[in-house]
Amino acid sequence: MHFYQNERIALFIDGANLYATAKSLGFDIDYKRLLALFRQKGQLVRALYYTALAEDQEYSSIRPLIDWLDYNGFTMVTKPTKEFTDASGRRKVKGNMDIELSVDAMRLADNLDHIVLFSGDGDFRSLVAALQQKGKRVSVVSTLQTQPPMVADELRRQADQFVDLADLEQLICRDPAARTAREGGRSFGGSSRGGYGARTEPASFQENDDLSEEV
Template sequence: MARTITESDRRERQNSSALDTMLLAPSDRVGLFIDGFHLHAACKALDIPIDFKRLLDLFRDRAHLVRALYYTIITDERDCVLRPLLDWLDYNGYTTVRKHAKADCELSRRTAKSSMMVEVAVDIMQLAQSLDHIVIISGAGEFRRLVEMVQINGKRVSVLSTVATRPPMVSDELRRQADQFVDLADLESDIRR
């Protein structure tokens, strides 16, 4: 006899998230590492205004969130635009890591971006021993080797970015290396403001 789909079943499906398929257990100690520039660019390309409280709650509700770090590059002109967001993040469960770059120098911005990637890598390596699952919101292929190293040490790694844009905003190498890839487009209903 075929099972009838009830209203409760429909609500449950509507309330499910792409993160429900992520390899997260309630007892998992999770670290969330966010490339702020990448997240902003991906959400802008996907036309998803992001709600950072809902993003944080996605992980808090599914596991033991040990730390959520948000990395960004600051220039004098961007400082005034980003300050309200960064202050809000600092007061609401995130740790912000800021690198300064000169606004008028492309080389300075590239150097700051490379330096920021080093900051992310160092923080992941430092915190990995106290984590079960590492979640990276970035598309940078330079993180592929880092992901491989923490996997060798028994950690699971998920990458959140998007392939829904043209071109995709995540490197194929990083996506392949991760234990799981979750497209930000699939999280729209969970993170939209």
């Protein structure tokens, strides 16, 4: 993983995609350690986390994670999910954040040197190309260590640098013992001590932005 110390860096995290990638590799992400790692790599300008929320629910399993990140150095970008019924009568939940992430990346690009995209979604290839045309370096963080790989080949080829999340495990993983103790004895509230694990992302957003379930 190559960065220049004088680079202005921003992290753009596709929350659902990163959750699915970490889960497929079998570890939880400590977001405090993740932030610290990239602060060491250069001048970290911003870390943005994108996820959709089911606002009609009294309690969302992702809400504690969002609150923690919001108080601990991340910029949260959320929007409500949309439900609709397709032609076959199946209820679908739509929560795609690609447009929001792409618009923000292009808007902030003039103040950045290096964009780090945490996603393997091939739809971001055009965004990466557009950022490169503006003279920006783009790194993509996902993994090839699963079957099938979590990163689209066209996205990996377009990036200036591909970083396999598996190679970062020892640097950003969450201590399982600490997680067990916290889950067993403490609230998930906004304490700034320790990191927060990726598995807080609800199961309904594990793999795809457009999801469906039987009614």
